Amino acid sequence: MKRIDVQNQPKLSSGRIFQIAVTGVKYRLFRAMVTVAVIVVAMAFLMNILTESLIKRAVADSVREQIEDLHRVDRWIARLSIPQSAEDILTQIAKAEWPSSYGEEISAMSGMSMDALKAMQPQAQEAVQYLRFFENLDYGRLRVLVGPVESTRIFERLQTERGWHQFSTSLADMRTVRLPLPLEQFQAFIEGWDQLDAFIDVVREGQTRAIEQVHEAIGDQPVVEALQDADGAFGQTIRAAGFALDPEEAASLVQEVRRMEQTLLIEGTINIHGVRQAVAAERDILPGDVTMPMIWRMVRSRDRAEWFLGVLQENQVDQGGLTPETLTMIARQRAHARLLAVAEQQTMEAGGGLMNIGTRMTWLAFVSMLVCAVGIANAMLMSVTERFREIATLKCLGALDAFIMTVFLIEAALLGLVGGLGGALAGFILAGTRMAVTFRSLLWQAFPWNEILVAGLLSIGVGMVLAAISAVYPSFRAARLAPMEAMRIE
Amino acid sequence: MTDTPAHMPLSEPEDVVSRRVIIRAVGMQKVYQRGEEITYALRSIDVEVYTGEFIVVMGPSGSGKSTFFNMIGALDSPSKGRVFIDEVDVAQLTAEELAFLRCRKIGYIFQSYNLIQYMTALENVTTPMAFGGVMPDEARKRGMDLLDLVGLSDRWFHRPIEMSGGQQQRVAIARALANQPSILLCDEPTANLDHHTGDEILAILQRLNKERGVTVICATHDHRMMNICDRLMWIRDGNIERIARRDEVEVEVGSIE
Numbered sequence A: 001m002k003r004i005d006v007q008n009q010p011k012l013s014s015g016r017i018f019q020i021a022v023t024g025v026k027y028r029l030f031r032a033m034v035t036v037a038v039i040v041v042a043m044a045f046l047m048n049i050l051t052e053s054l055i056k057r058a059v060a061d062s063v064r065e066q067i068e069d070l071h072r073v074d075r076w077i078a079r080l081s082i083p084q085s086a087e088d089i090l091t092q093i094a095k096a097e098w099p100s101s102y103g104e105e106i107s108a109m110s111g112m113s114m115d116a117l118k119a120m121q122p123q124a125q126e127a128v129q130y131l132r133f134f135e136n137l138d139y140g141r142l143r144v145l146v147g148p149v150e151s152t153r154i155f156e157r158l159q160t161e162r163g164w165h166q167f168s169t170s171l172a173d174m175r176t177v178r179l180p181l182p183l184e185q186f187q188a189f190i191e192g193w194d195q196l197d198a199f200i201d202v203v204r205e206g207q208t209r210a211i212e213q214v215h216e217a218i219g220d221q222p223v224v225e226a227l228q229d230a231d232g233a234f235g236q237t238i239r240a241a242g243f244a245l246d247p248e249e250a251a252s253l254v255q256e257v258r259r260m261e262q263t264l265l266i267e268g269t270i271n272i273h274g275v276r277q278a279v280a281a282e283r284d285i286l287p288g289d290v291t292m293p294m295i296w297r298m299v300r301s302r303d304r305a306e307w308f309l310g311v312l313q314e315n316q317v318d319q320g321g322l323t324p325e326t327l328t329m330i331a332r333q334r335a336h337a338r339l340l341a342v343a344e345q346q347t348m349e350a351g352g353g354l355m356n357i358g359t360r361m362t363w364l365a366f367v368s369m370l371v372c373a374v375g376i377a378n379a380m381l382m383s384v385t386e387r388f389r390e391i392a393t394l395k396c397l398g399a400l401d402a403f404i405m406t407v408f409l410i411e412a413a414l415l416g417l418v419g420g421l422g423g424a425l426a427g428f429i430l431a432g433t434r435m436a437v438t439f440r441s442l443l444w445q446a447f448p449w450n451e452i453l454v455a456g457l458l459s460i461g462v463g464m465v466l467a468a469i470s471a472v473y474p475s476f477r478a479a480r481l482a483p484m485e486a487m488r489i490e
Numbered sequence B: 001m002t003d004t005p006a007h008m009p010l011s012e013p014e015d016v017v018s019r020r021v022i023i024r025a026v027g028m029q030k031v032y033q034r035g036e037e038i039t040y041a042l043r044s045i046d047v048e049v050y051t052g053e054f055i056v057v058m059g060p061s062g063s064g065k066s067t068f069f070n071m072i073g074a075l076d077s078p079s080k081g082r083v084f085i086d087e088v089d090v091a092q093l094t095a096e097e098l099a100f101l102r103c104r105k106i107g108y109i110f111q112s113y114n115l116i117q118y119m120t121a122l123e124n125v126t127t128p129m130a131f132g133g134v135m136p137d138e139a140r141k142r143g144m145d146l147l148d149l150v151g152l153s154d155r156w157f158h159r160p161i162e163m164s165g166g167q168q169q170r171v172a173i174a175r176a177l178a179n180q181p182s183i184l185l186c187d188e189p190t191a192n193l194d195h196h197t198g199d200e201i202l203a204i205l206q207r208l209n210k211e212r213g214v215t216v217i218c219a220t221h222d223h224r225m226m227n228i229c230d231r232l233m234w235i236r237d238g239n240i241e242r243i244a245r246r247d248e249v250e251v252e253v254g255s256i257e
Helices: A014-028 A033-070 A072-079 A086-095 A101-110 A114-136 A139-146 A153-159 A161-173 A183-191 A193-218 A223-229 A233-241 A247-271 A273-283 A292-298 A302-314 A324-346 A359-385 A388-396 A401-439 A441-445 A449-480 A483-489 B065-072 B095-104 B121-131 B136-149 B165-176 B195-212 B223-227 B246-250
Strands: B021-034 B037-050 B054-058 B080-085 B106-109 B183-187 B215-219 B231-236 B239-245
Touching (some): A014 B121, A033 A072, A033 A401, A033 A441, A033 A449, A086 A101, A086 A114, A101 A114, A101 A193, A114 A153, A139 A153, A139 A161, A183 A193, A193 A233, A223 A233, A273 A292, A292 A302, A292 A324, A324 A401, A324 A441, A359 A401, A388 A401, A388 A449, A388 A483, A388 B095, A401 A441, B037 B215, B037 B239, B054 B195, B065 B080, B065 B183, B065 B215, B095 B106, B095 B121, B121 B136, B136 B165, B165 B195, B195 B223, B231 B246, B239 B246
Parallel strands (some): B054 B215, B054 B231, B106 B183
Antiparallel strands (some): B021 B037
């Protein structure tokens, strides 16, 4: 009879442990479907949020300029009609980079030197910081601090002794509210506000003068009509008044205005009986069912556009110099502009937070991860509990606690990997499809492949980590039990 | 059997001088507490098992038989008293040493086989070797020899679900023998098997006991076991009711059956 001295059980190599875990996972993968499904759903959710937000942001970045273009005419009409608000002036001065066309414009209109403008910049930047601060306060606090005033009026109010007293005492009580700069500096700024205010007034006076000058030149003609001549005499008038209008801008302005005119012309034709009837006959519907979007869709092809212009001619409608090519182009640009409008609306929240997807989305993702972690923990707990007998058997055969924990952690991580992969794919397909429907042609020019790849890896990683963390407690408990207790629990 | 005196002298094997004690339980007690309710699974057990013995433990279900088993197999710790395996106090061992003991010293055979479902027969047999630090090639060779011993070497690649109960139990026996244990603990090894298959398992156990000198301790309701054992032990209500050599009870067999 041989006799063995009791020693410490040797530890298995990590390669061997991994091998055993993989064998187990391969066999159990289908049984672990519930766990995997939970992880898939959770990670699909995360990936969906990430993908959508990343696409939105990429689209927003790529169309920002185009959206600016969309509003070019409106912007110029506004500039040529009223002087800027104090806040706008401060913001633009604050972010101006010298030499700045805005600076030149202000200087030409108000007669101030460029150096004087440059000297105002630090103060303007400070003012913008304070304005941001007040803007971000909730209404209740704002009301307590400065009463019912907004924007630069706040500074005026704080100049009064009562206003400042109310502000400084209330601010001391609000522990969570922090001024962007020290209070003393703010006080100094308020004392010097008169100077900045006077500067703004000078700027606005200059703008008012320039606007008057422009209006005198055009008389009763609406600004939008006058803008048709932005690359000609009217452009000269505008420049003479001091506005910074470069030839390129003028050219696109003219084009834009003309397109607006032509668009209006086409939109007006739906009210002409003959045109409506012709379109109805062509589409084989009742004249009452003809709509403007239908006509726009129709004239996107050159043949149809030619036909439509023919109809206009038959009905003796002025064609405003439209050729089939330009009509088709306008129709296409219109469709594009509508997409841009959708994009503008959809991408308003983009920026900030995790991977720049926006703070709101980050929170949403975070909270959903918490919920999913609970779901995964539950699934892992079940899967470990139903294997107590196996764990007990392994312990009878001489397995160490650490071995059992490691095997379960590896298994969980592998399930997380599979679930994460599936989830990332599902989330990507879902979000991609939705975004493709929303943004159509805008999507492909801006598709953020690299970032989405990172998001996918992130989802897979989160899935693995969540699954592993969720398996720690149950497997720790199972590993620590005496083998027979574990069997009894089952 | 009903009028067995409570304090009859313990029967010892005939050649007691030549044999060594391999398991000794002293005042072993196990109490389960659930809230206020206290259950005595074992009241006070003193027993000595000698090397190379084949002991059959009998008793109705709920008698504490399984608990007794787990105690002397170092699978559970007694509430009171001590268990020595090879003169080593089990309570003194660390978790690593316990694992070592379970791995090499004792082979376990369960009523429900408890094979690892995702492993093949061979992998099941070689797992305890892996835990014991045997290199994979060596383990595979030894595993095949053991499967050969139980007559299953041609089915080494089958998984438990692809095998009959008897085959699974034979794999379990091969696994229990993986690290050449000196003790084989069997908890109702034939309970889930038909008569013929049970006979095969018994034959294997008997052969191991006779040829390899493995100490076999077997809890069972199966009366066929009596024919191959050295000693019998009856447990009732957490106490050892009686221990007897086979030749002592053989005369009574008629009355038992």
